Every structure is written in C-alpha cells, then in structure tokens.
Amino acid sequence: MDVVVEVENVSKAFDSNVVLEDLSLKIEEGENVTIFGRSGTGKSVLLKCIVGLLEPDIGDIKFYGHSVLNKPINELNEMRKEIGFLFQSAALYDSMTVRENLEFPLRRIFNFSDEEINQKVVTVLEQVGLEKAIDEMPASLSGGMKKRIGLARTIITKPKLILYDEPTTGLDPITTKEISLLITTLQKELKTTSIVVTHDILCARIVSDRAVVLKDGKLRFEGEIENLLKSDDIFLRNFFSDQIIEENRSNNG
Amino acid sequence: MFSLRFFKEVFIPPYEFGEIKKHMEELGIKTMPIVSVTGIIIGLVLAMQSQPVLARFGAESFLPTMVSLSVIRELGPVLTALIFAGRVSSGIGAELGSMRVTEQIDAMEVSAINPYKYLVVSRILACTLILPILTLYVNLLALIGAYFAILLSDGMNWQLYIDSVFKSLEFADLIPGILKTFFFGFIVGSVGSYKGYNTTSGTVGVGRASTSAVVLSSLLILLVDMILVKVTVWLWT
Numbered sequence: 236m237d238v239v240v241e242v243e244n245v246s247k248a249f250d251s252n253v254v255l256e257d258l259s260l261k262i263e264e265g266e267n268v269t270i271f272g273r274s275g276t277g278k279s280v281l282l283k284c285i286v287g288l289l290e291p292d293i294g295d296i297k298f299y300g301h302s303v304l305n306k307p308i309n310e311l312n313e314m315r316k317e318i319g320f321l322f323q324s325a326a327l328y329d330s331m332t333v334r335e336n337l338e339f340p341l342r343r344i345f346n347f348s349d350e351e352i353n354q355k356v357v358t359v360l361e362q363v364g365l366e367k368a369i370d371e372m373p374a375s376l377s378g379g380m381k382k383r384i385g386l387a388r389t390i391i392t393k394p395k396l397i398l399y400d401e402p403t404t405g406l407d408p409i410t411t412k413e414i415s416l417l418i419t420t421l422q423k424e425l426k427t428t429s430i431v432v433t434h435d436i437l438c439a440r441i442v443s444d445r446a447v448v449l450k451d452g453k454l455r456f457e458g459e460i461e462n463l464l465k466s467d468d469i470f471l472r473n474f475f476s477d478q479i480i481e482e483n484r485s486n487n488g
Numbered sequence: 489m490f491s492l493r494f495f496k497e498v499f500i501p502p503y504e505f506g507e508i509k510k511h512m513e514e515l516g517i518k519t520m521p522i523v524s525v526t527g528i529i530i531g532l533v534l535a536m537q538s539q540p541v542l543a544r545f546g547a548e549s550f551l552p553t554m555v556s557l558s559v560i561r562e563l564g565p566v567l568t569a570l571i572f573a574g575r576v577s578s579g580i581g582a583e584l585g586s587m588r589v590t591e592q593i594d595a596m597e598v599s600a601i602n603p604y605k606y607l608v609v610s611r612i613l614a615c616t617l618i619l620p621i622l623t624l625y626v627n628l629l630a631l632i633g634a635y636f637a638i639l640l641s642d643g644m645n646w647q648l649y650i651d652s653v654f655k656s657l658e659f660a661d662l663i664p665g666i667l668k669t670f671f672f673g674f675i676v677g678s679v680g681s682y683k684g685y686n687t688t689s690g691t692v693g694v695g696r697a698s699t700s701a702v703v704l705s706s707l708l709i710l711l712v713d714m715i716l717v718k719v720t721v722w723l724w725t
C-alpha cells in the first residue's frame with residue numbers, strides 16, 4: 236500500500252499560540268481517517284498544511300512521497316489537482332451561480348467539453364440532492380445547502396485524496412446520514428483516500444475505518460473507532476461521554 | 489513587489505479577456521454618473537471663476553484657451569482619477585478583502601487556479617484601460633460646461649468657442665494629460681487589489697482595506713502627478 240499523506244513531526248504556531256506540536260500521522264491509500272478534537276485544536280490548520288495553504292514551522296508533509304513544502308507553484312498545482320478540499324465555511328464564490336461555482340475548476344484547469352461539464356454538474360448536484368439550486372446565487376442558500384454545494388464542488392474533479400473539514404456540521408440528522416453515505420459511496424466508487432474532520436461520531440462511524448484524536452496539538456489517540464469508545468482515557472471518556480452513554484443504553488436494552 | 493508580480497503575470501497566457509471586459513464594463517457603468525457631473529461642473533466653475541480675473545486684465549478673449557488648457561493638462565486627468573480612486577479602489581479593496589476572509593481565494597488556490605492572475609491582473613488591467621477613456625469623456629464634458637458659462641455671460645457662439653479652443657490646443661497638450669491617466673488607473677487598480685488581497689482579521693479588516701485603499705491611491709495619484717508634471721516640463725524644455 237502506498238502512503239498517500241505523511242505528516243512528519245509537524246509543529247505550527249501563530250505568534251505565541253502553539254497550535255500543532257510535533258505531530259506525526261500516516262495515511263495509506265484507500266484509507267478513511269476521521270480527525271476529532273475540541274474546537275481550536277488545529278484540525279483545520281492541519282488540513283491546510285497538507286494542501287500547502289499554510290506552512291508548518293517545523294517538520295515535513297509528504298503527498299505520495301513528495302514533500303509539499305517549498306514546491307514551485309506549478310508542481311504544487313499538479314499535486315492540488317489530485318486533492319479535493321471541502322472548506323469548513325464551504326467558501327463558495329459569491330459572485331457566481333451554483334452552476335458556475337461547480338464549472339469553475341473544470342473549465343479552467345481541465346479540458347472537458349461543454350457537454351461533459353454539464354453532465355458532471357448535473358450528476359454531482361443529484362448526488363448532493365440539490366438539482367433545483369443550479370441557478371441560485373450562494374447568498375440565497377441556507378448554511379446546510381452551501382455545505383452540500385461545497386461538497387459537490389469538491390468531488391466534481393474526482394480527486395484521489397479528499398479532505399473534508401466538518402462536512403456535516405450544521406446539517407440535520409437525516410442529511411448528515413445522507414452526506415456520510417455519499418462520502419462512503421465516493422470512497423468505494425473512486426477509491427479515494429479521505430481525511431474527515433468531524434465532531435459527529437455517527438458520521439465518523441459511517442465514513443471511516445480509523446480515528447485520530449488531537450489534543451493540545453498532539454495525538455491523543457489513534458486507532459479504530461470502537462476502541463475509541465472503550466478507552467479508559469479520562470479525556471476521551473469526557474469527549475465522547477454522550478456517545479458512550481448511548482452505546483451502553485442500547486447494549487443493555 | 490505586489491505590482492511587479494503584475495508585470496510578470498500579465499504576459500503569461502491564459503489571458504483573461506472575458507474578465508477584463510466584464511470589469512471594464514462594470515467600472516465604466518459604476519463611475520459614469522459621478523464623473524459626468526464632475527466634468528460639467530469643473531468646466532462651469534472654472535469658466536465662471538476665471539472670467540472676472542481675465543476681465544480685469546482685459547484678456548477675456550483668452551478665456552476658452554485658458555479653460556481648455558487647464559482642463560486638458562491637469563484638472564481633467566487628476567480630478568477624474570481622484571474620483572475614480574474613491575469609487576473604484578474602495579470597491580476592489582472590499583470585494584477582494586471579503587473573498588480573502590471568506591476563504592474564497594484559498595479555495596481557488598487549492599483548485600490549482602492562480603487567484604492573483606484571475607482576480608488581480610484582470611482588475612488592474614481593466615482600471616488602467618478604462619481611466620483614459622473616462623478622462624477623455626470628462627474633458628469633453630468640462631469643455632461643454634465651460635461653454636455654457638461663457639454663453640450665459642457674453643453669448644459667444646459655439647463655433648467661435650470651438651475654434652478658439654482648438655487653435656490654442658496642440659497635440660503636445662493632450663498627450664501628457666492622457667498618458668498620465670494610464671499611470672493613475674494602474675495605481676487605483678493595484679492599490680485596491682493589494683489592500684484587498686492581503687486583508688487579515690475578518691470583516692473588520694475588509695473595512696480597513698477599503699478605506700486605506702482610497703487614502704493610499706489618492707495620495708499616490710497626487711504624488712505621481714507631481715513627478716510626471718516635473719518630467720514633462722523637463723522633457724519639453
């Protein structure tokens with residue numbers, strides 16, 4: 236198995252605010268990993284370091300064995316074509332309609348015909364269940380709809396590695412489940428590798444094989460999700476207390 | 489540095505003709521009403537103001553010459569540029585600033601699109617190309633405005649007015665006035681883009697980017713104007 240992403244002893248601080256500290260992580264091809272952690276522990280920062288939007292202060296990050304750091308921009312762009320990134324804020328382009336948002340990367344970076352592009356746009360919108368929104372402007376969409384359009388824009392280029400920053404936060408339980416199932420379908424169909432940042436154990440259980448918990452910029456746990464819920468670590472028990480109670484209830488009843 | 493990158497990237501394809509055209513139309517439409525009013529008023533006021541002064545020296549017949557020279561060499565270009573800066577540089581600062589803080593610029597970067605080229609280069613070019621056109625238009629309106637002032641006071645006819653304007657004007661008067669507006673347009677576009685593109689600290693930062701873009705571009709316009717006037721005088725003598 237190829238290692239897709241390798242994070243090696245990465246530290247990152249903003250002024251005196253130390254966010255990541257000597258963090259190492261390996262993700263293999265086809266693997267689906269969830270990252271948990273409290274608000275502000277640097278989950279988004281870690282994802283941004285992986286695509287080269289932020290640079291770690293110390294350490295190295297590799298994508299298929301090649302360092303992401305100090306790459307010339309054209310090599311970096313070649314790499315980015317293989318990576319999809321769903322921003323926590325969705326980051327839709329305000330000045331474009333939903334259709335233009337989805338077409339934008341296809342038209343500018345890849346050479347598809349108009350027909351292919353249209354086909355792809357319709358397909359991804361069906362996948363996220365928002366065919367009707369095709370001519371809307373982002374400003375007129377609800378938060379959850381923006382998230383789903385953001386997801387559509389992320390998957391439309393069929394990347395090898397997808398980084399999802401809280402794909403289901405702010406969505407209702409049914410949509411959450413749908414989106415989680417969509418992510419797993421993609422994983423199977425396209426054989427993507429994925430890293431999912433989430434607070435939602437339901438989503439994590441559906442989409443991932445392995446979980447990572449960050450605390451104070453370091454790895455607190457790494458392993459299967461079921462073991463995560465059985466751990467006696469006080470921090471983890473607190474973090475997942477609701478889920479653990481739920482679990483016991485269903486086991487007993 | 490930020491502006492130097494413009495010269496590096498402007499010549500590399502893909503050329504964003506569509507974007508440039510879109511921005512030029514937008515800028516033209518956005519600034520048309522205010523520069524029209526300005527044009528007429530500059531002409532009117534300048535003529536009304538100068539008439540009594542010239543009359544004191546018995547040189548009233550020089551009025552059309554004086555007005556057209558001041559408008560075309562200095563007032564037209566500089567006032568248009570300042571108004572353009574107030575209207576456009578703030579708009580670009582705010583627009584790019586909010587794209588930065590809502591991660592839209594990052595989103596372009598991770599989709600392997602060069603946001604500098606797509607957003608910044610096209611805007612700078614649009615500003616640089618549209619301002620000379622606006623200035624010509626303002627100059628024309630100012631001359632018409634001045635004519636009305638003269639008409640009201642001594643009923644000079646249009647033909648006579650136009651004759652005396654063109655007799656006194658040389659090509660050498662028109663060229664420096666228009667040439668410098670390319671510089672001014674470039675200043676407005678690049679200062680607005682620079683402030684917006686490098687916005688930090690959220691929505692507060694967007695407001696700051698937009699105001700400081702106006703202040704800085706207006707100052708730069710006046711400064712560059714001074715330098716260019718000096719250079720033209722030095723070249724012509």
Ligand SMILES: Nc1ncnc2c1ncn2[C@@H]1O[C@H](COP(=O)(O)OP(=O)(O)OP(=O)(O)O)[C@@H](O)[C@H]1O
Pocket residue numbers: 249252254272273274275276277278279280281323
């Ligand atoms: N561009 C930046 N400049 C300065 N500080 C930053 C920047 N980006 C993030 N930070 C800081 O890094 C820390 C981690 O932020 P991050 O967004 O990664 O948190 P997170 O784990 O994703 O939290 P959440 O679950 O709320 O999304 C925060 O303290 C934040 O203030």
Ligand SMILES: [Mg+2]
Pocket residue numbers: 278279280323400
């Ligand atoms: Mg985050």
